[in-house]
Amino acid sequence: MSQSLQFFTPATGSPSLSAFQNHSSYSIPTLSCLRSRNCRFPVTLTGNMLSIWALDLDSSSSSQVLVSDNGRGGGITSSASPEYSSAVVSDLSSIEVDSVTATELKENGFRSTRRTKLVCTIGPATCGFEQLEALAVGGMNVARINMCHGTRQWHKMVIERVRRLNEEKGFAVAIMMDTEGSEIHMGDLGGASSAKAEDGEIWTFSVRAFDSTLPERTINVNYGGFAEDVKVGDELVVDGGMVRFEVIEKIGPDVKCQCTDPGLLLPRANLTFWRGGSLVRERNAMLPTVSSKDWLDIDFGIAEGVDFIAISFVKSAEVINHLKSYIAARSPESDIALIAKIESIDSLKNLEEIIRASDGAMVARGDLGAQIPLEQVPSAQQKIVQVCRQLNKPVIVASQLLESMIEYPTPTRAEVADVSEAVRQRSDALMLSGESAMGQFPEKALTVLRSVSLRIERWWREEKHHEAMELPAIGSSFSDSISEEICNSAAKMEVDAIFVYTKTGHMASLLSRCRPDCPIFAFTTTPSVRRRLNLQWGLIPFRLSFSDDMDSNLNKTFSLLKARNLIKSGDLVIAVSDLLQSIQVMNVP
Numbered sequence: 001m002s003q004s005l006q007f008f009t010p011a012t013g014s015p016s017l018s019a020f021q022n023h024s025s026y027s028i029p030t031l032s033c034l035r036s037r038n039c040r041f042p043v044t045l046t047g048n049m050l051s052i053w054a055l056d057l058d059s060s061s062s063s064q065v066l067v068s069d070n071g072r073g074g075g076i077t078s079s080a081s082p083e084y085s086s087a088v089v090s091d092l093s094s095i096e097v098d099s100v101t102a103t104e105l106k107e108n109g110f111r112s113t114r115r116t117k118l119v120c121t122i123g124p125a126t127c128g129f130e131q132l133e134a135l136a137v138g139g140m141n142v143a144r145i146n147m148c149h150g151t152r153q154w155h156k157m158v159i160e161r162v163r164r165l166n167e168e169k170g171f172a173v174a175i176m177m178d179t180e181g182s183e184i185h186m187g188d189l190g191g192a193s194s195a196k197a198e199d200g201e202i203w204t205f206s207v208r209a210f211d212s213t214l215p216e217r218t219i220n221v222n223y224g225g226f227a228e229d230v231k232v233g234d235e236l237v238v239d240g241g242m243v244r245f246e247v248i249e250k251i252g253p254d255v256k257c258q259c260t261d262p263g264l265l266l267p268r269a270n271l272t273f274w275r276g277g278s279l280v281r282e283r284n285a286m287l288p289t290v291s292s293k294d295w296l297d298i299d300f301g302i303a304e305g306v307d308f309i310a311i312s313f314v315k316s317a318e319v320i321n322h323l324k325s326y327i328a329a330r331s332p333e334s335d336i337a338l339i340a341k342i343e344s345i346d347s348l349k350n351l352e353e354i355i356r357a358s359d360g361a362m363v364a365r366g367d368l369g370a371q372i373p374l375e376q377v378p379s380a381q382q383k384i385v386q387v388c389r390q391l392n393k394p395v396i397v398a399s400q401l402l403e404s405m406i407e408y409p410t411p412t413r414a415e416v417a418d419v420s421e422a423v424r425q426r427s428d429a430l431m432l433s434g435e436s437a438m439g440q441f442p443e444k445a446l447t448v449l450r451s452v453s454l455r456i457e458r459w460w461r462e463e464k465h466h467e468a469m470e471l472p473a474i475g476s477s478f479s480d481s482i483s484e485e486i487c488n489s490a491a492k493m494e495v496d497a498i499f500v501y502t503k504t505g506h507m508a509s510l511l512s513r514c515r516p517d518c519p520i521f522a523f524t525t526t527p528s529v530r531r532r533l534n535l536q537w538g539l540i541p542f543r544l545s546f547s548d549d550m551d552s553n554l555n556k557t558f559s560l561l562k563a564r565n566l567i568k569s570g571d572l573v574i575a576v577s578d579l580l581q582s583i584q585v586m587n588v589p
């Protein structure tokens with residue numbers, strides 16, 4: 001037995017479309033009735049014809065109500081829908097899902113799958129094939145490579161290993177390349193993994209190029225204007241306060257500094273300088289967001305077909321737009337998503353326009369905390385997460401989530417509280433940096449992120465903590481508004497799962513934006529879309545080839561998922577698609 005309702009909008013260009021276009025958005029009141037199951041729903045006709053649906057979940061007669069524009073200004077047609085075949089489709093490989101997701105779905109049921117996505121920075125501690133596999137098994141959804149470190153050859157090797165992992169083991173781990181950006185930072189310490197600066201020591205910060213070995217207590221600075229810009233008396237802050245120096249003398253390209261806050265200097269650590277208690281920004285604001293090295297790295301990312309490029313120190317929407325057109329010109333076929341890293345004062349000032357222009361954002365708390373007072377970072381995080389959700393862009397919370405786990409096998413209570421807060425804010429993803437790149441316990445750190453996410457998400461559902469986040473209408477076209485209405489309505493219903501059939505991923509992201517209580521099975525035809533969706537909250541992406549015929553798509557999906565014990569008869573599913581902009585509700589046969 002099946003019941004369905006379908007929502008059609010006429011093909012673009014149809015003459016009768018003008019009737020719809022007078023409405024920028026439609027409400028779908030009937031659908032909210034579905035929240036209480038098994039009741040009858042009235043057919044209501046509102047305005048010119050769109051919000052007019054009915055279904056009857058108790059009835060054994062399977063009826064289908066189609067609301068469509070039939071070329072005469074709309075109408076209702078009723079038709080019997082086909083019985084869903086329970087025959088098992090023999091080709092089980094025609095749906096792609098990784099073994100970890102499949103096991104999780106089978107063992108815990110799909111209600112309790114993890115909704116928050118996990119990003120791991122890959123470094124020396126995790127670049128081996130087995131180590132990468134262990135991270136994928138542990139829940140890594142996205143592997144990040146940071147172009148600040150390592151050679152291009154090394155990055156290429158990591159990308160190839162992740163690809164192989166996906167091909168051989170069925171994972172859909174996406175690859176994110178993070179650009180270096182052109183803020184001021186130290187050089188690479190002549191190969192040393194760290195250097196200790198003691199209280200009162202005099203160190204030389206120099207813009208000179210050193211051939212081989214660095215003289216003792218000397219740090220190379222990447223920004224040519226450094227010696228010119230700093231003044232005696234300025235405070236030089238390394239990595240947002242890990243170490244501090246005071247400028248005591250300038251000698252040509254060398255700047256002598258005395259250590260005032262001792263600590264560990266790490267290769268390529270970020271440098272900021274402060275005068276009279278405020279950040280000196282006149283000059284480094286002139287540095288380009290995308291350096292000449294970044295352009296080469298971006299070319300490399302395009303050639304390698306990475307899924308995401310994260311842009312460091314974004315200052316305005318302009319740079320994102322510029323990069324987008326560059327990538328489109330360079331590789332018209334690619335659908336690389338651009339993630340704006342919010343880690344500077346300028347990016348906070350232009351937050352909304354930057355996020356609007358981007359495909360997602362990262363709360364890069366490491367550098368952000370070096371540019372604004374630390375006590376302002378939590379409210380900035382909350383604001384960025386909120387703006388991203390409203391504009392329907394995935395958001396990653398990054399840096400120092402489990403910093404102590406670089407050295408220790410258990411996190412601090414404060415770190416667990418910080419992770420919980422990011423999950424409670426319902427950010428799309430959490431990111432590990434040094435914990436997974438060079439820490440001693442990468443897998444343990446990932447396990448902590450996973451178990452804290454699961455626990456907080458479950459608590460949230462059980463306590464019915466539905467936050468009242470206003471989700472403004474964002475659709476800019478008639479068709480987008482319809483998709484949005486469909487997704488908003490679908491997400492409100494108390495069903496066991498939402499299925500979404502999506503070619504571009506857009507409808508899946510609209511569902512994710514609503515943060516529904518039930519999981520979202522996202523079916524898409526393209527592997528790259530599947531990987532991209534892996535960054536978004538609550539989506540379980542599958543690759544599946546499907547047609548324009550929703551009945552046959554559902555038939556096929558039910559058979560495939562039932563054969564793998566991923567769903568069972570009787571589960572109540574709501575299915576939406578961007579093929580026909582349809583919405584259907586049914587029990588799994």
Ligand SMILES: Nc1ncnc2c1ncn2[C@@H]1O[C@H](COP(=O)(O)OP(=O)(O)OP(=O)(O)O)[C@@H](O)[C@H]1O
Nearest residue numbers: 121122123124146148149150266366433434437438
């Ligand atoms: N490819 C790599 N090779 C060697 N070490 C790495 C690599 N990637 C990361 N690391 C180490 O892990 C630490 C944290 O990594 P991560 O890339 O997250 O730095 P970050 O400072 O948070 O990011 P960003 O430089 O973008 O601000 C780095 O400081 C570095 O020591």
Ligand SMILES: CC(=O)C(=O)O
Nearest residue numbers: 364365366367398399
């Ligand atoms: C991740 C990053 O770039 C930062 O936190 O600064």
Ligand SMILES: [K+]
Nearest residue numbers: 148178179180
């Ligand atoms: K970076």
Ligand SMILES: [Mg+2]
Nearest residue numbers: 343364366367
């Ligand atoms: Mg940064």
